[in-house]
Amino acid sequence: MAGRTVTLRGEPQTVEGPEIRIGDAAPEFKAQASDMSDLTLASGAGKVRIIASVPSLDTPVCDKETRRFNELAAQIPSVEILTISVDLPMAQKRWCGAAGIEKVRCASDHRDVDFGRKYGVLIRGGKLDRFLARAVFVIDKNNKVVHAEYVPEIAQEPNYDAALAAARKAAGA
Numbered sequence: 001m002a003g004r005t006v007t008l009r010g011e012p013q014t015v016e017g018p019e020i021r022i023g024d025a026a027p028e029f030k031a032q033a034s035d036m037s038d039l040t041l042a043s044g045a046g047k048v049r050i051i052a053s054v055p056s057l058d059t060p061v062c063d064k065e066t067r068r069f070n071e072l073a074a075q076i077p078s079v080e081i082l083t084i085s086v087d088l089p090m091a092q093k094r095w096c097g098a099a100g101i102e103k104v105r106c107a108s109d110h111r112d113v114d115f116g117r118k119y120g121v122l123i124r125g126g127k128l129d130r131f132l133a134r135a136v137f138v139i140d141k142n143n144k145v146v147h148a149e150y151v152p153e154i155a156q157e158p159n160y161d162a163a164l165a166a167a168r169k170a171a172g173a
Contacts, residue, residue, distance in 0.1 A: 004120070006133045008154045015133050017120035020148050026139040027118040031084055031107035034093035039082075039107045041143065048171040049139045050081045050163055053121045053132040055154060057087050057095045057106070061134075065157055066104055072164055073103035079167045086110045086131055120150070128154075136163045140170040 004019065005012045020027070026041055033039040052069060054062035066083050073081050081104045085092070092106040109115045113130060116122030121133040136158045138147035147166030151158050167173075 004150075006123075006150065006152055006154055008128060010153075011126075013126055013128055013133065013154065014124050015120060015150075016122040016124045017117045019120045019150070020137060020145055022145055022148055024145045024148075026137070026143045026145050029115040029118050030111075031109050031115050032089050032111060033105065033107055034089045034096065036089055039105075041139070044080050044082070044139075045143075046141055048079045048141055048167055050079060050167050051119075051137045051139065052081070052083045052158065052163075053109075053115065053119065053135045054083055054085045055123075055128065055131040055134065056085055057083070057092060061155055061157060063095075063099065065134075066101060066106075067099060068157070068160060070099075070101045070104045072160060076164065076167055076171060076173055078171050078173060080105065082107060084109050084115050084132065086113065086116075134158060138163055138166040138170060146170050 004015045028041045031039045069081050084107045089108045116132045121135045123131045134151040136149045
């Protein structure tokens with residue numbers, strides 16, 4: 001669905017793709033892991049997953065968010081946490097090493113923005129063209145979406161408590 005918007009410090013940014021809702025089947029996607037292998041929804045089959053999309057790990061809010069999810073991962077070890085951006089896989093690997101990120105997996109959507117298109121987070125036009133908007137999805141073991149948050153202002157953090165609660169409930173933790 002074209003025409004949805006988010007803002008960056010109040011400036012509207014057009015977002016392309018469908019709006020994923022609670023109860024939807026999670027769309028399959030293909031991204032690239034930091035080791036350059038393909039990473040897909042099926043890669044986490046049978047697990048509860050928190051998938052966060054961010055514009056770039058090299059920005060203050062994305063850095064803070066990914067570090068926070070890395071801390072939260074210790075509270076729910078049975079849940080896989082994935083951060084997706086359009087940063088190159090090598091840059092993600094470097095950033096994760098420098099930041100001490102060990103529990104969150106990062107994936108790059110740089111090739112063809114498949115995740116961005118299918119999850120409705122692909123920004124089109126303006127200075128953030130081809131970046132991903134900030135959003136958090138929780139996917140249960142059966143690939144159903146149990147939480148979806150499109151953060152309306154890119155410079156704001158998501159609702160960690162809501163994502164964590166949905167993940168815990170889906171994992172039975």
